[in-house]
Amino acid sequence: MLYVEILGNLPEMARDEVKAMLELGGGKIVGQDYLFLKVDAPERAFLFLDRLGLAHEYGELLVEAESVDELLRKAREVDWPIEGTFKVDTETMANCRHDVLDLPRKLGAVIHSQGHRVNLSRPDTLVRVYCGERLYAGIRLRFFDPKDFERRKAHHRPFFRPISLHPRVSRALVNLTKATKELLDPMMGAGGILIEAGLLGLKVYGVDIKPEMVEGAEMNLRHYGVKDYELKLGDATRLEELFPGKEFEAVATDPPYGTAATLAGRRRDELYRAVLRSIHSVLKPGGRLAVAFPTSFDGKGEAEKLGFKTLGRYYQRVHKSLERYFYVFEK
Incomplete structure (x- = not known):
């Protein structure tokens, strides 16, 4: 025992x-x-x-x-x-x-x-x-050891962006997908989730619409010794075009939360819906998605409309202006 x-x-x-x-x-x-x-x-x-x-x-x-x-x-x-x-x-x-x-x-x-x-x-x-x-x-x-995770917090990375999940939480999102071979983060930012997945021996795929994020994420992955990666500049709502014919075992991502957050000119909630549709289109049947959304967005309802099954939902209050849920969905 x-x-x-x-x-x-x-x-x-x-x-x-x-x-x-x-x-x-x-x-x-x-x-x-x-x-x-x-x-x-x-x-x-x-x-x-x-x-x-x-x-x-x-x-x-x-x-x-x-x-x-x-x-x-x-x-x-x-x-x-x-x-x-x-x-x-x-x-x-x-x-x-x-x-x-x-x-x-x-x-x-x-x-x-x-x-x-x-x-x-x-x-x-x-x-x-x-x-x-x-x-x-x-x-x-x-x-x-908490120090192992602390060394990978945002301000210790060579490419620094202050808004980033704690490495422990990023690691948990990866694990909740039950990934054993590969993982996609379609809104990778500075690559925090990909770092944790790569350190677990997974091949990691990342997408971001901003060139500086693609360059910065690669810098961070190399810094932590992650070598098996494929990063692309592109739109997270058009994953089928970025990875033609590819189906992913697992997806984990932490999209932007701000009310002004946009991608390709979309409003936040419209972006979330479009990204969910795009992820569903490239995820293998039985594959899992771990994702965070602010509580103001009905992540469960929107995902289930697409055919996802909700496996878990976990509340976290970050500060007075941000409350979120972490979700685990299965296709």
């Missing part, structure tokens, strides 16, 4: 990102306690869990209990797979209902009694305890 700790800023989106990756890896979510997910998955699922954007970490779940005493009793029966030295670290979630103040010391003593050495400053293995409605203990396998 595994566990995944998801981030709390977009929890429903984070859970569905995990679900999408487990569908690719042959696993499933079997329980949830606040931001703690219990996962039943084979080892081959690690390859897909390693892609996660909206997660803090994942690991091997070894003990689950209703009380501190039960956790310690069960822990004595576990053959702890410690490599080198270890440390016990407790995560007290917002719904924690147990007194875990002294638990790291007590659990550490149990594991130490099996012959494992403690190192509180630089442990080789981190034992993680989560306190929610229940108690959980396991071994961390992968930590998603």
Whole structure:
């Protein structure tokens, strides 16, 4: 059994990102306690869990209990797979209902009694305890270091545009499409979504109507070591002309939100409708689209008119003048 700790800023989106990756890896979510997910998955699922954007970490779940005493009793029966030295670290979630103040010391003593050495400053293995409605203990396998994502934020890129999704969110959009080979962003801007997709080993296709964006996106992709890409100057509402005969496995995009945003002279909502039609025309049957729209636009209704099926919708308030939904659609 595994566990995944998801981030709390977009929890429903984070859970569905995990679900999408487990569908690719042959696993499933079997329980949830606040931001703690219990996962039943084979080892081959690690390859897909390693892609996660909206997660803090994942690991091997070894003990689950209703009380501190039960956790310690069960822990004595576990053959702890410690490599080198270890440390016990407790995560007290917002719904924690147990007194875990002294638990790291007590659990550490149990594991130490099996012959494992403690190192509180630089442990080789981190034992993680989560306190929610229940108690959980396991071994961390992968930590998603926030610094890795911070290095790819807009102001760190060689071609800088301030309006850009956080790399974690871009990564999640890519994963929600369940792309395994390729991904198209028809309104790529500075290429933030394409960077994340390219770093996952996908071939990336990008389109923008502004020459400086095409040049800048290529600069950014090269900067982060993405080599398998195809970028085009063109109109996102005419994708069939840009990619004749091509059907895409997956599409993810973050279109402009401003009320004055235009493309080829269209008003914003007209642009969104035209782009949705264009994406539908080049997406493979069963392919997925992950996209963001302001709440004032009925993304679900407009997409379903075209034949898309809505798989997910996630609300985010960015600031007082921008509230949006992230959508996942399937053709």
